[in-house]
Amino acid sequence: MLLFVFFAVLVWYGSFQGRRRLGGLAALAGGLFVLLMVNAVHFRIAQIFEYEELVPVFRVLLYPYIVMVMCVGLFLVTLPIDLPRGEINCKACRYDLTDLKQEVLDGDPCPECGATLAEAATRKGRRLARKRRHARSKLAPEPVAGLTLGLAAHEPDEAADDQHEHRQASDEDPLNRASAVGVHGLDDRQRGCIA
């Protein structure tokens, strides 16, 4: 039964990846076709093994499932592609190069993926640049915001700990004296309480 979940995710992934293109629609149509075939083949098997009267029990689940796969798939396939917005973009990674226009036109590489204009112009160059970017992000992952926050918060924590210890030491001082010398050791407020 988990297979149906994986199948749906697979179809939706295809629909999303190929959204607004023929590929996405083809993935969705292919997925729905497979499901309809499963339905038909299952009915045929039921006929052979003579349990047709139980098939509606299966279909009660299968038909809503097919409709769900179709609806979510249609939604995903119509999602917009995030088109590059700037004046000039890296053809390999879509990085906005508007501010670096002159440098890039002079032959500098894209700061995001390292592809030059000439490299990004060819399919092979784009693939290479994408691979390089992937490898680089694996080697040196972007610092995680939570982690740096945690590190930054650690130092004041230590300072606070020191302060706390210091305060505790001074707090304990009069107490120790009090226990050592009895009522005479208490400060004015404590003496007042007893009186």
Ligand SMILES: [Zn+2]
């Ligand atoms: Zn790039």
